[in-house]
Amino acid sequence: MRLTPDQVSLQARAATLSERLVRQRAAEIDRTGEYPWDIVEALKAEGFLGMTIPKELGGQGRSFLDAVLVIEQMARSCTVTARIVVETNMGAISAIMAYGTEKQRRLAAELVLDGDKPAICITEPGAGSDAASMTTRAEKRGDRYVLNGRKHWITGAGVSCLHLIFARVFDERGEELGIGGFLAIRGEAEGLVVTRREPTMGLCGMPEGELTFTDLEIPPEMVLLPPSGFRRGFADLMNAYNSQRVGAGTVAMGIAAGALEHALAWAKSREQFGRPIGEFQGLQWMLADMQTQLTASRLMLYAAADSHGPNGSPFPDPNLAAQAKIFASEAAIKIVNDALQIFGARGYSRGFPLERMARDVRMFTIGGGTAQILRNLIASRLLGWKLPQTRDGYLR
Ligand code: FAD
Ligand code: COA
Secondary structure (H helix, E strand, C coil), rough: CCCHHHHHHHHHHHHHHHHHHHHHHHHHHHHHCCCHHHHHHHHHHCCCCCCCHHHCCCHHHHHHHHHHHHHHHHHCCHHHHHHCCCCCCHHHHHHHHHHCCCCHHHHHHHHHCCCCCCCECCCCCCCCCCCCCCCCCCCCCCCCEEEEEEEEEEECCCCCCCCEEEEEEEECCCCCEEEEEEEEEECCCCCEEEHHHHHHHHCCCCCCCEEEEEEEECCCCHCCCCCCCCCHHHHHHHHHHHHHHHHHHHHHHHHHHHHHHHHHHCCCCCCEECEEHHCCCHHHHHHHHHHHHHHHHHHHHHHHCCCCCCCCCCCHHHHHHHHHHHHHHHHHHHHHHHHHHHHHHHCCCCCCEEEEHHHHHHHHCCCCCCHHHHHHHHHHHHHHHCCCCCCCCCCC
16 A cells, blocks of 8 residues: 555654654553643644544544554554544544534534543443443433433543443433434533543553443533434444544554564664574564564555445445454554563563553453454354344344
């Protein structure tokens, strides 16, 4: 795939910020677990937040592939920074830009371009992979909806202002209408409370948390009505989510790229048996495999980012997004693990970046749709069959 001169220059700008500023902050962000507001300001100054927002709303109207190029460069140095770029350009913001009213789009664009990383609230304690079984309820009362329920593992809990909340919708007679999206701003919306921060294995600095909604009132102007209405709202919202899957796969690939760079430098400088360890063929073949897996991941992700789903969808193709995320996340875990091996004991030390990368990269076969669930999606489309996972098949 050949990048345009503009994309090459965007990539170079991102690499410069990543190497000059972001890299030196990564270990401290991991150690303190504090959200890096200084990095948010730097990303904002470079125009890397909300790049995909249309120009008429103050963004740059950039493509998902452009965003992917920046995410990759950030992830080489710092996973938290890369995830901020993902979530200000993909996922919730893409859904709002595609489905939102003019007022909603303006509100979201303003917040994101000012440094807010929106939160997307799908997962519940009882509804993870089986997201469509969510129990958070949005009940119509007069002209507004009232939300009650609980979400967990919400990225940005406690730092994000804008929240896109998926909920099961009921009309005034209590009849279920489907699944819809509801926008709420933390701080302004009473009834949205962060009730717990998850102690995570890695990705420290990006809070993961539980949100509780208690009679959270959503006025009509904050209801994100998907194009085909609530009945097929879930499918429309998941379609928008394909962009974030590509973004997440890219973070994994970028971490792997960073790990390979470290491993190469170490293989050339560390000496044992009187020669650089890179002279041993056992390590040379490991490095060659790491590079091969990385190149394949990169090509799949770029292709997925550059694709469109069926029927004029503005989002990446679900199938390509799933394939790229599975391949890149699984390859990245192996690449980072091998890089750590090449560092020997030092790979296991908190004084070197490999152990942080190994903790961070482990997440990407889980969050955003597990590698197993994504295989179900691919198989279903490959066979042309619906593959309901419930015991009673279609009868849910
Ligand atoms: P489960 O669904 O309980 O799955 C457990 C295991 O069973 C997995 O291995 C799974 O693959 C397997 N499994 C389940 N069903 C099947 C099946 N039918 N076939 C084969 N295997 C199956 N969610 C949000 O809504 N917003 C966020 O911002 C967000 N951020 C996250 C950030 C992090 C760091 C993490 C770790 C998670 C985040 N999540 C978020 C939640 C994430 O999307 C879920 O963890 C994921 O969808 C899986 O759900 P679960 O953890 O409940 O696992
Ligand atoms: N892109 C586009 N459409 C999608 C989609 C995607 N990624 N995932 C599901 N859909 C559509 C399906 O095609 C289906 O539409 P159809 O009725 O026209 O066939 C509809 O949404 C329902 O999907 P289906 O797979 O039939 O539903 P299910 O009840 O078996 O639910 C999912 C399975 C979608 C919940 C599961 O595959 C999944 O993605 N789980 C992970 C959730 C996740 O990613 N959470 C991340 C939170 S950050």
